Amino acid sequence: MLFKLKQQVLLLILLFLQNSCIVPYVPVVDEEQELLVVEGIITDQPGINTIRLAKSIPLWESQVAKPVKGCKVWLTDDLGNIYNLRETVNGKYITDSASFKGETGRTYTLHLTSSGNHNYESFPVEMLPVPPVDTIYYEKETFDYYHIPFEGCKIYLDTHDPTNNCNFYRWKYSETWEIRLKNDAPNKVCWKSENSKGIFIKNTSILAENMITRYPVTTITNPDDRLTVKYSILVSQYSMNEDEYLYWDRLKNTLDQVGGLYDLIPAYIPNNIYCVEIPNEKVLGYFSVSAVSTRRLFITDKFKGYDGSSLCLSDTAYGLPIIDPYTLLDISIPGLNATVWVAEDHTDEPLPYRVLVHTRWCSDCTKKGIGEYINIKPSFWDEDN
Numbered sequence: 001m002l003f004k005l006k007q008q009v010l011l012l013i014l015l016f017l018q019n020s021c022i023v024p025y026v027p028v029v030d031e032e033q034e035l036l037v038v039e040g041i042i043t044d045q046p047g048i049n050t051i052r053l054a055k056s057i058p059l060w061e062s063q064v065a066k067p068v069k070g071c072k073v074w075l076t077d078d079l080g081n082i083y084n085l086r087e088t089v090n091g092k093y094i095t096d097s098a099s100f101k102g103e104t105g106r107t108y109t110l111h112l113t114s115s116g117n118h119n120y121e122s123f124p125v126e127m128l129p130v131p132p133v134d135t136i137y138y139e140k141e142t143f144d145y146y147h148i149p150f151e152g153c154k155i156y157l158d159t160h161d162p163t164n165n166c167n168f169y170r171w172k173y174s175e176t177w178e179i180r181l182k183n184d185a186p187n188k189v190c191w192k193s194e195n196s197k198g199i200f201i202k203n204t205s206i207l208a209e210n211m212i213t214r215y216p217v218t219t220i221t222n223p224d225d226r227l228t229v230k231y232s233i234l235v236s237q238y239s240m241n242e243d244e245y246l247y248w249d250r251l252k253n254t255l256d257q258v259g260g261l262y263d264l265i266p267a268y269i270p271n272n273i274y275c276v277e278i279p280n281e282k283v284l285g286y287f288s289v290s291a292v293s294t295r296r297l298f299i300t301d302k303f304k305g306y307d308g309s310s311l312c313l314s315d316t317a318y319g320l321p322i323i324d325p326y327t328l329l330d331i332s333i334p335g336l337n338a339t340v341w342v343a344e345d346h347t348d349e350p351l352p353y354r355v356l357v358h359t360r361w362c363s364d365c366t367k368k369g370i371g372e373y374i375n376i377k378p379s380f381w382d383e384d385n
């Protein structure tokens with residue numbers, strides 16, 4: 001009897017659990033639905049400077065931030081000069097390259113008026129000088145890819161500031177590389193460029209010397225087409241004050257934490273922009289002011305393991321239909337797969353033929369992979385010669 005009672009109780013518990021529902025938990029976060037996001041940097045380099053304005057999205061949504069249009073944006077400096085920015089597209093506001101270029105030692109303030117007539121300002125930021133990048137170099141390393149060894153490299157930089165004016169550094173870089181098809185296709189040679197996506201910073205104020213050695217810029221592992229022909233990296237070095245360093249440091253920590261429930265959220269990262277009418281309104285982003293020094297590295301070394309063109313296996317075939325002028329016979333290939341691409345067309349030669357490939361980019365390098373491959377040589381490409 002007792003055993004039967006226990007069975008009934010257990011059955012009731014199982015039925016209760018089966019009919020229970022799970023209610024999703026959405027944490028309550030003290031974050032407005034839309035926050036103004038300000039991103040931009042003023043440098044001492046010739047050309048335009050860009051300020052981007054957008055509205056943030058709620059923390060739990062995965063949409064793209066919306067550009068903020070129709071604003072009035074301008075800069076002032078410590079000499080009382082005013083520089084108006086012009087709106088272009090997608091919330092971008094640019095300086096006039098003919099009338100404005102930042103100067104070290106000057107202090108700049110960003111101002112903007114939104115379409116809702118709210119006024120925002122940055123704190124004044126001094127443009128600090130930045131030392132040159134001493135050197136950029138690479139070291140070969142062997143990496144394992146699916147238990148197959150491939151040769152790649154790690155890229156490092158060295159820099160120092162004997163004047164000790166710059167203690168907080170930030171870097172960006174732009175990569176460009178050439179690919180070359182083995183087939184004699186119309187678009188046989190192409191170039192592709194990509195900008196860095198991470199946050200690269202260093203604080204030397206806590207070091208005995210204002211010197212940075214073997215700072216890891218990036219790692220290139222194979223299989224990859226970056227190292228098959230010729231590769232270039234342009235590193236830009238920026239100066240910062242301590243407040244801006246803390247901003248980038250906290251933002252980097254946030255991004256590195258993969259967004260756990262108790263991680264720091266962007267609304268709590270300090271910035272240097274505020275609303276004049278509502279001082280406690282949260283504004284995201286940072287107005288940066290910096291001198292810039294650049295240095296470029298070219299790599300033409302040979303790396304063992306991967307050759308991107310090896311994927312372009314080709315079959316030499318006679319055309320469809322083509323008559324052999326010597327035998328007057330139809331030497332076309334019956335049932336040839338119509339999805340192949342013509343990499344080389346030699347049908348006007350005495351013995352006509354075509355080179356066929358199964359992948360489009362093997363006959364046109366501009367069609368390769370994700371992103372834009374162009375067939376126009378970059379202006380700096382032969383600077384290493």
